[in-house]
Amino acid sequence: MNVTVVGAGYVGAISATVLAYLGDRITCVESDPVRLAAWRSGTDPLREPGLGDMLRRVDVRFVPHADFADADAILVAVGTPMGRDGRPDLEQVETAAAQIGARARPGAVVLMRSTVPVGTCDRLQSGPLHEQRVVSNPEFLREGHALRDAFFPDRIIAGGPADARATVAELYGRIIDRYGLPRDLSADNGSSGPVPFRWMSATSAELAKYAANGFLATKLSFANEIANLAQAVGADASAVLGSMGLDPRIGSQFLRPGLGWGGSCFPKDTRALQAIGDGMGYDFLVLKAAIEQNARQLRGFAAAIERELPQGATVGLLGLAFKAGTADTRESPAIALARLLLRAGLAVNAYDPAVREVAGDLKIRVHSTAAEACDAADAVVIATEWPEFAAIDLGAVRRLTRGDLLFDGRSVIAPAAAAAAGFRYAGPAGFSERSIEMTAVQRLRLGTAA
Ligand code: UGA
Numbered sequence: 303m304n305v306t307v308v309g310a311g312y313v314g315a316i317s318a319t320v321l322a323y324l325g326d327r328i329t330c331v332e333s334d335p336v337r338l339a340a341w342r343s344g345t346d347p348l349r350e351p352g353l354g355d356m357l358r359r360v361d362v363r364f365v366p367h368a369d370f371a372d373a374d375a376i377l378v379a380v381g382t383p384m385g386r387d388g389r390p391d392l393e394q395v396e397t398a399a400a401q402i403g404a405r406a407r408p409g410a411v412v413l414m415r416s417t418v419p420v421g422t423c424d425r426l427q428s429g430p431l432h433e434q435r436v437v438s439n440p441e442f443l444r445e446g447h448a449l450r451d452a453f454f455p456d457r458i459i460a461g462g463p464a465d466a467r468a469t470v471a472e473l474y475g476r477i478i479d480r481y482g483l484p485r486d487l488s489a490d491n492g493s494s495g496p497v498p499f500r501w502m503s504a505t506s507a508e509l510a511k512y513a514a515n516g517f518l519a520t521k522l523s524f525a526n527e528i529a530n531l532a533q534a535v536g537a538d539a540s541a542v543l544g545s546m547g548l549d550p551r552i553g554s555q556f557l558r559p560g561l562g563w564g565g566s567c568f569p570k571d572t573r574a575l576q577a578i579g580d581g582m583g584y585d586f587l588v589l590k591a592a593i594e595q596n597a598r599q600l601r602g603f604a605a606a607i608e609r610e611l612p613q614g615a616t617v618g619l620l621g622l623a624f625k626a627g628t629a630d631t632r633e634s635p636a637i638a639l640a641r642l643l644l645r646a647g648l649a650v651n652a653y654d655p656a657v658r659e660v661a662g663d664l665k666i667r668v669h670s671t672a673a674e675a676c677d678a679a680d681a682v683v684i685a686t687e688w689p690e691f692a693a694i695d696l697g698a699v700r701r702l703t704r705g706d707l708l709f710d711g712r713s714v715i716a717p718a719a720a721a722a723a724g725f726r727y728a729g730p731a732g733f734s735e736r737s738i739e740m741t742a743v744q745r746l747r748l749g750t751a752a
Contacts, residue, residue, distance in 0.1 A: 446627025606732025621686025
C-alpha cells in the first residue's frame, strides 16, 4: 500500500517505521527542518530505544511536504498540545486536514492517529475531508517501549465509515496475524493469538483512547492514595499494593506509588477528557479527583523534603525525565519537583541517564554522573524510576553525601537496603510522623479519637 504519514514525532515516526518494515511504501512528512534533517541522516531525534537501528533497516522517505496524490492511506500523527483552556490545540490537525482534503484522491482513507477530542473525525469528515474516508485510529504505545508496542499491540482500535474497514484491516493485517514481525522483539504481554481488532464508530474510538489514559492515570492516583494512607496507619504500601495486583481484575501494573504521573499524554488527556465531560454538562467526578490528587501528591512530596532541610541546603536529584527509558521531560514530575525545591530556597544538583540539559530558566546544575550530583548533598531524591537508580550502590552514595536523607519518590529502593547503607529513608509519602497530619485512624490507634 502507498502510505503517507503526516508528522514524524513519536507516533508518526514509529508508525512509519513499522509499516515500512511490513512492506508498505512509506512517505513521512515532517515540517520541522531540524527534525527532518535528523531523520534523513538516519539519527533518531527522539532517542527511542531501537528506533534508529530499525529505521536504518527500512525504507522511509522523509519529506518536508507531500502531495498525497498516490496515497491509499494517510496517517495523521501531528501534535495536539494542551491549549490554554485545557482542551487540545488542534491547529496542526486542521492544517493537515486542509492539505489532505485539497490534494488526496477521493476515497483515500485518512487515519487519525493524533489524540483528538471526541467528534473531531466526524467534523473533518463532513468538512475538509468530505471526499475521503476519515477513521479514528488511536495509538496506545508507551515511550521507551514504542517499537514493541507498535509491533505487538494489545489491541487495534479503529472507527469510521464501514467501507474503510477493509483498508484498515489490510494495513494492520500482519500485526493482527503476528506474521513477519521482527524476531528480536517480542510481545511483553505474553499473548500469541491474533491481536484483537475492534471496529466501532469514530466517536467511540476517540473516546476509547481518552478512557484508557484516564483510567490508567486514575489507577495511579488511587495507588498513590493507598500508599499515603498506608504510611499514615503504619502499613507497608508495597505489601498492600502487591496483594491488590494479584487480583487479575485489578492487575499488577501501574500500581507503583510515586511523586505523581506526568508526560506528554496523561496530564493532557485527563484534562481533555474532563473538558469533554464539561462540554456536555457532565461532571466527571472520579477523573477530577485523580487530577487533583496528582497535583497534591507532588506538592506533598516536595513539602516533605522541604520540612527536613534548612534553606540553602543542597539536594542531589536523581532523575529529570518524566519516566524511565526516555529523554522526554514534558510535564515531568521531576522537573516540577525541582522548581518547587528551588522556590523553597534549596539548591539542586541533578543527574539523569538520558537528559543532559533543561530549560534555561530552571536554575539547577545537571551533572553527568549520579555520584557528581550526590556529592556533598544534604539529601538524595529519586524522581525518575530508572533501573540505574534502583541498582545504585547506596553505600557508595552515602559516603559521598553530607546528609543521611534519602527520599525515594519512585519506590525503587527497598527501605531496609537504604537503612543498611546508613540512610534515613522516606517513600513518596515522606516521613509518616511529620509529613501527614494525624488521621482519624491514627487517633483511634493512639486512643485519642474524639
Ligand atoms: C501513556 C500510556 O501508558 C500509553 O498507553 C499511551 O499510548 C500513551 O500514554 C499516549 O497516550 O500516547 P506514556 O506517556 O509513554 O504512555 O507513559 P506511561 O508509561 O504510561 O507513564 C506515565 C506516567 O506514569 C509516568 O510519569 C510514570 O513514571 C508514571 N507511572 C507509571 C507511575 O508513577 N507508576 C507506575 O506504576 C507506572
